[in-house]
Structures are given as structure tokens and as C-alpha cells.
Amino acid sequence: MRVIFAQVSDGWQWDMEYALEILPAIARGLWQTVQATIIGITIGMVLGLVLALLRRSPSRVVSWSTAAVIEFVRGTPLLVQLFFIFFVLPNFGLTLSPFVTLVVGLGLHYGTYTSESYRAGIDNVERGQWEASTALNLPSTTTWTRVILPQAIPTVIPALGNYLVAMFKDAPLGMGIAAGGVLLAAQSAASRSFQPVEPYTVMGLLFLAVSIPAALFVRYLEKRYGYQRG
């Protein structure tokens, strides 16, 4: 029976038993990808805020060089940045593990994206808020931490959600430096068995099962909270 069906389908058929056998390993890989994304977005959110503030620095040298760094990182591929961090930095005495390289790379790359969102959020805070802070004689730190940022950050949250989803989709690139994750898990299953269809299909379906609900949830948040002010 099996042979007859195999002939009809030109030598290939879906092997359910095998697919179920490799499912746990690929799911574990997906969990690593999710972990890398969560740590990466945390770094990206903090770094983005720092970059946005440096970009607004009164010193021309600081703001201009920050803008140049942002432009350069945004204009080059994440994968090559990962290779740079992984293979070049050790020459300067900084050796990072593959997983740390991945989360640092993700954080750095997306930090330059989130910085633009923070910048828009800060620019959207009304002029009057700055003037009132000056009138009240608030020190600059207090103006930022108690007046401007508490109003700017909520408007940035939906954009950060979009970057979270985008980062999840880039995180499997860590395979290039053997940082674990869903793609590496699928690939090692495929190379062990010489049956690549099941691992890559299972990977694709698991990946969609995370990314589509996440994208829909972010879009819901965007609709619900995106344009509220005050």
C-alpha cells in the first residue's frame, strides 16, 4: 500500500510519525527564538531611547554622529552585523557567545528603528509642556523623566509592538552563527534524516502559529490605544 502510494506521489509522501517525532526538538528551538526576541527587544527598547535622547543632544557632534550611526545600522543587513560582532569583535578582545551575539545584534539593529519611533513620540509632545516645565523652573532631568517621557512613551508602544513581531521574524538568522533557534533545530533534524520536508514544514507552521496571532494582537493594540492622547 505504502509503495503504491509512494509511486503515485513521485517518491515522496508526508511521514506523520517522523513529523511528530521531531516536533518537540523544533518547538524547543522555537522557544529559544522567542527568548532571543524577548531579550533582544528589551535591549532594543532601552538602546532606542538612549539613541533618541543622544540624537536630540544640544552638542552637534553628539547628535550628528548618533544620526550617522543610526543611518548606517539601518542601511545594512542584520546578518552581516551578526557576523561582524561574532567574528571581528574577538580581535578587539570582546568574545561573545552565539546567543549573546544574536540578542546584542537584534537589540542594536532594532534599537536604531525604535529610536525613530521614540523621536516621533517626543516630537509629538506639545510645546506647552516644555514651556510649562521651564516656567516651573524644573531641572532638565525632571522635565524629561516626569513630564516629557511619560507622555511620549505610551504613544510609541504600538510601534514597539510592530518591531517585536519584526524582530521575531529576524531572530532565526541566528542560525548563521549557530545561535540555536527554530531554524537550526529544523536544519539539524533535516540533515540527520535526509528528509527535509517534514522539519521545514513543521518549522513553518509553528512559526506562523506564533507570528500571526502576535501580529493580530499588535494590530488590535494599535487600534485600541494607538491614537489616544492625554
Next chain:
Amino acid sequence: MLSGGQLQVLVEGAWFTVQVFLLAAALGTVLSLIFGIAGLSENRVFRGISRVYVEVARGASAIVLVFFAAFAVPIILGIPPQIFAAAVIALGVNMGGYGAEVVRAGIQSVSRGQTEASIALNLTARDRLRHVTLPQAIVVMIPPYGNLSIEVMKGTALVSLVGLADLTGEAQNLRVQRAILADPPTSAAIFGTALIAYFVLSQVIALFFRWLERRVGGSWYKERA
């Protein structure tokens, strides 16, 4: 620093990158238009198909699509593996998912009055799209489409992970071959050069779309005046 021969290798890789990008962007543009317009159709089935395409093409991610297309699809279809074609198609399909949303939003940004006027003038639905809606929508689409194109160009780097010799792949080859080269380049020189080359490519794409925006936007406003 890199020797002339090593630089030559990277230049060839960069040319390969440009080819992958242009082919993927061409396919992505066609898919963007088809599924973007289908997403606004009055026909529920077309809208549904467009929705599913957009969610899957974006949700699966470029890298997952490339691996699936390169290693699973040929076996399912019973055809010999074609890594280059698979990579280009996967990147194009992924781009189309994002591009369809750009096209849809662009068309939706054209004011209702334009549609109403076209209906009042008795234009057919096709003429309305071709002569009224699309020419105005394209002006709105260009900036986000430019950003998307830069993302796609950057995304081509991942084809090196399925064994293609693009700019990233050639940079990796140089790094691996260092042990057998007479004048081994440093990793810093290899990947630094690759990063600069990618940055130049993304700036060229950005300039092109800024030029296009001025040109198309300009002619549109001239026609109106």
C-alpha cells in the same frame, strides 16, 4: 586591507546581490499590485485570498520561506532543487505580503470624491482604477515602497545561508579561506567592506525612490495645474 583579487570577489558577490534584489523586487511588485488590489475588491473571495496571502507571506518571515522553498518545495513537487530560483521567489513572495498592504493603503488614501466623480463621469471600474485612482495612489505609495525595497535588499543577505554566493556569502567564503591565502585579510576588513557595500546599495535605493517621488509627484501636480 583587502587585496585587489579579494575585493574583486566581493564586487562579484555584490553584483549577485543586486541581481537577487532586482528579481525579487520585480516579483514582489507584481504580487503587491495583484494582492493589494484584490484586497480592496468587492468580491469576498478575492478579499479573503488576499488576506490569507498577506498574513502567511509576512508571518512566515523571509528566512523561513527561503529555507522552505529551497529544501522542501522541490521534494514535494518532485523537481530538481533550484536554490537561486527558490530564494528569489521566496523573497519576492515575502515582499509581496508587505507591498500589498502598501498598495492597499495607498489606494485607500485617494479621496472618496475622486471615486464618486469617476462614477458620475460613467468611467468603468477598470478605467477608474487605471486613470484616476492608481496614478494618485502611486504618489502616496512611493516613500513606503522605497523603505520596503531597502528592507528587501538587506534581506537578500540571508540567501548566503542556503549556500548562494552573494555579497554576504562571498565575505564568509573569504573569511573561511583565510588560512590558505597568501595575504589573509582580517575579519574586520572583510565584513567592514561588506557592510559599507550594503550601505552604499541602500543609499542608492533611497536616492532612486526620492528621485522617483519628485518626478512622479511633480508630473502629477503639473497635470493638475
